[in-house]
Amino acid sequence: MKKKTAKRPAAKTAAGKKPTTKKSAGKKPADEKPAGKKPATKKSATTQRAAATPAPRAVRPTSSRAVTVPKPGTVPATAGPSPYDIPYAGAPLGAHVSTAGGVRNAPPRGVDIGATAIQLFTKQANQWAERLFDAAEVQGFRDALTPTGVAFTNAHDSYLINLASPNPELRARSIASFECEMQRSTALGLDAVVSHPGNFMDDRASGIARNADAIAEVMERVSGPTRLLMELTAGQGTVIGSTFEEMAALLARLPAAVQSRVGVCLDTAHVFAAGYDLVHDFDGVIARFADVIGLARLGLLHLNDSKAPLGSHKDRHELIGAGAIGDGPFRRIMTDPRLAGIPKVLETPKGDDMVSNDRAMLRKLRTFAQG
Ligand SMILES: [Zn+2]
Numbered sequence: 001m002k003k004k005t006a007k008r009p010a011a012k013t014a015a016g017k018k019p020t021t022k023k024s025a026g027k028k029p030a031d032e033k034p035a036g037k038k039p040a041t042k043k044s045a046t047t048q049r050a051a052a053t054p055a056p057r058a059v060r061p062t063s064s065r066a067v068t069v070p071k072p073g074t075v076p077a078t079a080g081p082s083p084y085d086i087p088y089a090g091a092p093l094g095a096h097v098s099t100a101g102g103v104r105n106a107p108p109r110g111v112d113i114g115a116t117a118i119q120l121f122t123k124q125a126n127q128w129a130e131r132l133f134d135a136a137e138v139q140g141f142r143d144a145l146t147p148t149g150v151a152f153t154n155a156h157d158s159y160l161i162n163l164a165s166p167n168p169e170l171r172a173r174s175i176a177s178f179e180c181e182m183q184r185s186t187a188l189g190l191d192a193v194v195s196h197p198g199n200f201m202d203d204r205a206s207g208i209a210r211n212a213d214a215i216a217e218v219m220e221r222v223s224g225p226t227r228l229l230m231e232l233t234a235g236q237g238t239v240i241g242s243t244f245e246e247m248a249a250l251l252a253r254l255p256a257a258v259q260s261r262v263g264v265c266l267d268t269a270h271v272f273a274a275g276y277d278l279v280h281d282f283d284g285v286i287a288r289f290a291d292v293i294g295l296a297r298l299g300l301l302h303l304n305d306s307k308a309p310l311g312s313h314k315d316r317h318e319l320i321g322a323g324a325i326g327d328g329p330f331r332r333i334m335t336d337p338r339l340a341g342i343p344k345v346l347e348t349p350k351g352d353d354m355v356s357n358d359r360a361m362l363r364k365l366r367t368f369a370q371g
């Protein structure tokens with residue numbers, strides 16, 4: 001974790017400080033995120049995060065908001081052709097899908113958009129309420145998944161969770177919530193759970209330690225094949241994990257037995273906003289990731305363009321090609337042998353019918369993959 005291939009702001013280490021410090025460009029907080037559910041990344045972690053987070057976003061209701069999620073199999077006639085029509089032999093490729101009406105609805109919704117990978121929420125992501133699935137729900141999900149071509153499944157955990165919190169009560173609550181998430185996802189047989197590093201609030205090094213220790217505690221209690229993928233962040237406020245070095249430091253603190261079950265999710269919008277210039281130094285960024293974290297740890301790519309500029313530290317997802325990143329880097333991602341085996345999931349705006357945008361995005365990416 002020293003080499004410096006990528007054109008990137010001064011490396012920040014575990015205890016360092018933010019690389020670029022370009023303050024918010026005054027982007028409008030609000031929209032983005034998948035399925036109309038995925039609330040704004042840092043959402044209203046009200047209590048603990050609001051204080052340290054600049055612009056709190058409007059609270060977005062989770063699965064049920066203004067947009068009505070269509071029943072699986074009811075694809076609008078205007079949705080455009082399915083991505084499945086475009087030959088694609090690459091790693092699982094898909095998007096975040098809604099679980100409205102029950103978790104068993106997620107796989108067929110993946111089929112509706114032409115996905116071979118799906119991400120979902122196993123609960124309302126912006127609420128603390130927890131519950132485990134009963135046997136029928138688990139079986140329903142598995143039965144719904146089997147006949148599909150969806151080959152990779154992952155959950156995204158709650159935005160309220162802050163395993164790095166210095167507040168014992170909030171951290172305990174976060175640990176309990178995170179543990180339930182791992183249990184639900186393990187029961188469903190998901191390949192992975194994606195989790196954001198928390199907000200350190202007081203000092204960075206302590207926050208990293210608290211975060212890692214909480215992960216270790218839960219992963220030691222919940223066994224099973226479901227991996228944990230820690231997602232690189234945009235670096236807003238006091239959030240941990242916006243530099244490769246800091247993510248590496250977080251992982252390094254985990255006990256060896258846990259480390260083997262923990263990897264990393266690279267979100268293109270987040271790393272770009274964090275200051276990694278995918279547009280002008282794509283190879284350098286990937287090489288630096290390989291140097292500092294290691295490609296063997298890369299378990300998932302979140303493919304999102306960014307409304308926010310390079311180094312802005314703002315998490316604002318945009319349709320592929322319509323943001324500050326543009327088509328180029330996504331073309332590279334879809335053809336880069338280093339990334340060929342990595343599942344790829346979109347978290348781009350859904351639009352009103354929840355299907356058309358994802359179909360268009362997945363068709364575009366499949367076309368990119370053809371070179
Ligand atoms: Zn995320």
Ligand SMILES: [Zn+2]
Nearest residue numbers: 231267302347
């Ligand atoms: Zn993401």
